[in-house]
Amino acid sequence: MTESPDRSSRADAPVRIRPEIAALPPYRQGKQATGDAYKLSSNENPFDPLPSVLVALQGAIALNRYPDATAGRLRQRLSARFGVSPDEVHIGAGSVSILAQLILAAAGPGDEVIYAWRSFEAYPGLVLIAGAVPVEVPLDADARHDLPAMAAAVTERTRVIIVCTPNNPTGPIVTHAEFEEFLAAVPRDILVILDEAYAEFVTASDAVDGMRVLGTSGHDNVVALRTFSKAFGLAGLRIGYAIGHPRILDAARTTSIPLSVTAQAEEAALASLSAESELLERVRVIAGRRDRLAEGLREVGWRVPDAQGNFVWLATGAETAAAAELFEADGLIVRPFAGDGLRISVGEHESVEKILRIAASVVRTLPEGHAGRG
Structure with missing residues (x-):
């Protein structure tokens, strides 16, 4: 045989x-x-899950219909919440999917993407999938981002820098002052992704807040990522969002898989915001x-x-x-x-x-x- x-x-x-x-x-x-x-x-x-979120989910079940590809109602809700236009909000199947879209949009073969290490374990793979080169900058002795070393690692081939705060898996935050100083040292044509998947759990008063940074003029190269998976307890539905410049988010939308955010996920996110x-x-x-x-x-x-x-x-x-x-x-x-x-x-x-x-x-x-x- x-x-x-x-x-x-x-x-x-x-x-x-x-x-x-x-x-x-x-x-x-x-x-x-x-x-x-x-x-x-x-x-x-x-x-x-909260009972009100479960009720909203039950009302959203229409499995024979495609979802709204723009997640328009959620974008409107988030734009009002953060004082931005709907075009400055992008919804994805978890913040990691938007991260992948942004890397694909900004970095290609031979380009470099800088991030701290150890940080979120998906970063190296997402960079390599885009054909780009990962540049890993070691954390400092306190398991924190070494932002001066990350700024020093920038070359003419750098296209994206990822800053994870609080850092997953080690836990420390980047402060607002540290991030502002970092941005001042980085060329403005490099995309800086502020990965804030755990922002709601932060209790440190001096922590950077992506929404505050985006409200500061001259930081159009920053995109803040957040998610409904962690604090809002919707990990199984896969939904996250980005806030940033419309042209950058348009590029992310171009690289996204169409219709990847389900109607159920959008409905649960809206209900969660109502029960915030x-x-x-x-x-x-x-x-x-x-x-x-x-x-x-x-x-x-x-x-x-x-x-x-x-x-x-x-x-x-x-x-x-x-x-x-x-x-x-x-x-x-x-x-x-x-x-x-x-x-x-x-x-x-x-x-x-x-x-x-x-x-x-x-x-x-x-x-x-x-x-x-x-």
Whole structure:
């Protein structure tokens, strides 16, 4: 009997694939939880959807009809909220899809895209898919963006710079003063993407606010990205938005996949904005839980960077895989980043004490002088 060929190898593709794509691992989301385990691997909102949002969703089910390709009602709502025109608002299937559109619009083969590292794990792949060259600038000793080093990395081939604040997965913010100084050092024809997926969780008073930046003259090269996935709890519906100059957003719209934002997602986002005060009260609960978790981790011996998203970061370094296994063995599914660290999402209230208990045992396994120890 002849054995069937192994079709799983990317190197044995039956057609010619771009070498850089064949070598690129596909994006992998946080591991799913089973049984009674807590899923703390994907920065999801642990609260169930609001009843008013569920009612709005039920009224939006018309699966035989295409959605409004412009998401016009949501654009109108957001434009009124931020004091901009509807043309300065773009809606996408999650903010990451708009990020991909912007990179495709601005950077091509041989162009460079600068971002901090470690930051959002999708950045390298999105840059390579566009055919551009990733330029990774290491975070500083406090797991923060080194903006002077990023400005110094600009060359004549730089087309895009991504600034993630709060930084995913490490947690610290970029301040408003730091960002203004950075913009002054960067040529105005370079697209600067301010990725603010976790903006609603920020409690630092000096944090940069993309909407404030966009209201300042001379910053037409900045686009701010936000999402309904995190604070608003709509991760499963995939909807996010960008605010920026109309011509830049037109270019993003040109590269987008048509009709990718569903009517259900738009309806849920509109309902969420109507229930914003109730949702933001949940955000305050999560932020307070985050602060208690971060402080508790420091008390048991961890060195935890300033946490301003809905997650905390443990710099486990070479011990990352082993540490993740110890958490998982006790029903805590965290997000390992090989060789760097663990990101732990702020989940259910009941998970906090369990995290601290396991974390206390894990930190004792780290060698003296380890970067993760406080």
